[in-house]
Amino acid sequence: MLEERLNNITLKITLADITLMHVDAIVNPAPSDLEMKSGLARGILARGGAAIQQEARALGYCPPGEAMITSGGALPARHVIHTVGPVMGEGNERGKLASAIWNTLKLADSRGLASIALPAISTGKHGGFPMEACAAIMAQRIVDFTFEEVASLRMILVCLIQEPMLHAFTRAFQDEISDARAEV
Numbered sequence: 001m002l003e004e005r006l007n008n009i010t011l012k013i014t015l016a017d018i019t020l021m022h023v024d025a026i027v028n029p030a031p032s033d034l035e036m037k038s039g040l041a042r043g044i045l046a047r048g049g050a051a052i053q054q055e056a057r058a059l060g061y062c063p064p065g066e067a068m069i070t071s072g073g074a075l076p077a078r079h080v081i082h083t084v085g086p087v088m089g090e091g092n093e094r095g096k097l098a099s100a101i102w103n104t105l106k107l108a109d110s111r112g113l114a115s116i117a118l119p120a121i122s123t124g125k126h127g128g129f130p131m132e133a134c135a136a137i138m139a140q141r142i143v144d145f146t147f148e149e150v151a152s153l154r155m156i157l158v159c160l161i162q163e164p165m166l167h168a169f170t171r172a173f174q175d176e177i178s179d180a181r182a183e184v
């Protein structure tokens with residue numbers, strides 16, 4: 001586990017079930033059609049209820065790298081931010097992942113949310129994005145975000161489900177935070 005404060009934002013990397021997090025929003029790595037059929041989306045739907053899927057369907061299509069928001073249904077989180085990360089082999093995967101993370105954080109902040117929990121976006125079976133590369137990109141974009149003019153976001157959690165992921169993300173965030181502090 002890692003916990004650091006950068007500017008006015010606390011960053012935490014932890015092993016946790018994201019569907020149990022008491023935050024303003026959790027992030028669902030979604031396909032463009034926003035159908036919650038597999039992986040983490042299925043867990044969010046099971047715990048949060050069908051209202052989340054109904055709201056997502058009403059939003060329609062979400063392009064890769066973008067993010068949309070619904071309520072959290074019966075989840076402890078008030079909202080679910082659905083972001084479309086890359087699928088390996090479709091092209092510009094790193095750029096799409098970086099955009100998905102950035103747009104997710106900007107959406108949360110623009111909606112006045114104070115806390116958000118993100119998973120390792122696009123690293124599951126559907127996305128196939130390499131975990132270490134995902135960790136590096138997420139660390140860079142999240143740390144960069146803490147240097148922006150942020151209105152409301154004060155807590156960013158990265159919730160992981162396996163020890164190897166925790167170690168990879170902790171290393172990536174430690175490196176990125178160290179680099180950012182050296183530049184200031």
